[in-house]
Amino acid sequence: MLGLSELPTCPGLFCGSRARDGILSRMRIPGGILNVQQCGAIANLVDRYSNGYLQVTNRANLQIRNLNSAISPEVWHNLQKLGLASHCVEIDPIRNIMASPTAGIDRQQLLDTRPLVKAWDNYLQTHPELAELSPKFSVGFEGGESVAIDTFRNDILLTAVQSADSEIVFLLHFNGDSTGIIIKQSECIAVLAALANTYLEYSKNQPRIEEKKPRLRHLLADLGVENYLERVQQNLPFLGQITSCTFLKNRQDTCSTNSKFDCGVGILPAHSISEKPIEHYQHLGIHPQQQSGFSYIGIALTLGRLKSQQLRDLANLAQNFGRGILRLTPWQNLLISDIPNHRIYELEKSIAHLGLHSSATNLDSCLVACAGSSGCASAITDTQSDALTMVKDLAQKLKIDRPINIHFSGCQKFCAQHNPIDITLVGIQISQGNKTIAGYDIYAGKTDSPFGRLIFHAVILAEISNSIAQMLRVYQRFRAPDESFGVFIDRLSIYKLQQLLIQENPN
């Protein structure tokens, strides 16, 4: 483990990073999947070395704040034995491998991506040289599940699609954009390895950017996709057939009916990532699995927080009711899978006894906040505490009947959520006479990247819940049946919206 003076900015388990509230450590949990023994070891670790709390992150990692002493060699050894700590310490800070939390159990999936997650993790574990890449290097796999992860940022995302001759193949995406390149399942790891190694060669010859290693997006901006793939091809001869495909501009092109690539591979449109309905937090609550007679239950965690004892208890429930597996999600909550249908309501009651619930329509179910001033030097506001206060006030004012995603960002960097969502609050300093106080600009909807459209400017903390309640009441009164908050907001002009808001609250 590094000494405190050498702590990096991107934390791993072996190399925590310094946050305002102490040392922050992050465990890579590939695909977010944990078994009972792993949960017990994590809970013990948190009790022994921290304050008894954990947080699920937006890459389905587990984060431990406030580490108070060095972890003993026996504990490291045990964590490695359980598959929680990497055997290759060097790659520890590299970003977690992302996959749908319903991989292997989703009724819409084209294939189970869990073996690929495991295979890519094995590759990383046995190639310490990749530690030279930016620690933000990220890879995701999507198997066509209804709980899709394509809205999360990944440098490289492979999404399963069905070819015209019914073969399940993967489409290669860089930073969310389809390249139009198709990869066979059996070639995925070799292609990823070649992509990573070509990026590594590039990275070694580049100067640091603001003292940081170049990201894959820097490489793409510098070389362009085609040049990058030509270099990759030198390490991977079979890629020759697919780089000769037309480079399609966007996903719609890739997935249009009867589309045929120049290389002769057709893709059926039914499972394209652009056409799947994206519902907020659709995985919360009870859902039937692909495996007949079994269901999973999605459990909400406010701001991703979990007490160590809750983790132990949830793992025990997973063991008693299912197959002992918890699945962390990048929406900062978790699932228990493989529950026989006749026992699912009994499990729901047991979850309630732990002080948890599975409803997506509690105001705190879809609440997101970045680290804020307790953990981040760039923060203007204490997002975590402000979010909790706001949601408590808001719950006194109204109830909701559809999930509403509310995101608190402590500055314009927007780390915790990368796409515009229902309501985004961005921390600012507000001038009041000769002093400044912390407050928020409030944005809503999905048009106008990155935050949506500005609805309220410079709102002081005490007024935030009133402003949000005003928007939600207007939505509840004037929406079309089944219209989501985001769609409602985006279909109104700002002028019309302001009129309705004034009508709702003339003062």
Ligand code: SF4
């Ligand atoms: S959004 Fe800003 S304040 Fe929040 S964690 Fe990122 S850099 Fe820090």
